[in-house]
Amino acid sequence: MTFRNRLQYFLVKRLQISNKKALELITLGECWVAGKQVFENVEIQAFQEIVWKEEILREEKKLHYIAFYKPVGIETTLNQTIPDNLQAILPFEEKLFPVGRLDKASEGLLLLTNDGRLFDKTLRKEHQTEKEYIVTVDKPITESFILQMSSGITIMGQTTLPCSVEALDEHTFSIILVQGLNRQIRRMCYKLDYEVLSLKRIRIDQIHLGDLQPNEYREVGKLIGEL
Incomplete structure (x- = not known):
């Protein structure tokens, strides 16, 4: 303080x-x-x-907490000099900031807020905030792939933390992370000779993407206190 x-x-x-x-x-x-x-x-x-x-x-400032479905092809940045920036597609009059990132080729849940306290609380590793993804890859998923992904893989000079990984079908798996390394899932798959074809974030802690479609959003203020 x-x-x-x-x-x-x-x-x-x-x-x-x-x-x-x-x-x-x-x-x-x-x-x-x-x-x-x-x-x-x-x-x-x-x-x-x-x-x-x-x-x-x-005056009191009204705080907003929004679950937003970021579509594929949008950069998670408010810098309007960057092509395909997030600010260009947001429908809000007030400037809201994304909590965390999704790379341009990925889609799914982003939290948007004007509450600066939320950033560190949600994203710092020691808070162990779970983030869940659905991932489709280019080859059949094996037991060895699941074991190695869940145990930890060395990327960018460090070993990823153990995580929960479950095969959903031959080419699709779910993964729950408590880290937020740059392009972490794509890098992990690449190390095992897999290419990610699609990646969607469906949950951050207690907040789910639910039935939102690309560019849709909903208020989630009641759930923020649990983060």
Whole structure:
């Protein structure tokens, strides 16, 4: 936690006052954070309403959490100078950011949000957030392939963590990862002399792609607290 995340810092910048004066306003109980009167230099979140006396210094920001079906051929970037960028197909007025990535040739579930707290919480390996994929490859799947994929394969100088892999039919398998290495599944398959023909992410933790079709979306705010 840094000083920049504290109410005192916000008051200094917003009211153009000294650190001493800002702390005085707080200890006198003149400030409210998210509707609650505070008397200490508390941590504040970017979406919370801040009130000094009866003046609203910052309005509450509505947080959005969206499950979006990214189609094949779209880059997971909001940089509009890059061809086929995600921003060009999103139908939202407010700018929402993708949590994690799917490479251009892959499709399926992306989480979109304006809540900056969600990024690290979802994607850092120690949180063990499960991500499930359905993958089709160019050759029949063998028991050896399943065993090696699930046990871990060395790619980019490191061995992937053990994961759950299950054959669904002769050429299709499901895989559940808790890592997010660059093009991880494609690289793992390549090491075993398999080529990925299609790759779809169908789940991130408790959030499922469900019956969404490419470019469709739905709100998933009630599930975010479980991530």
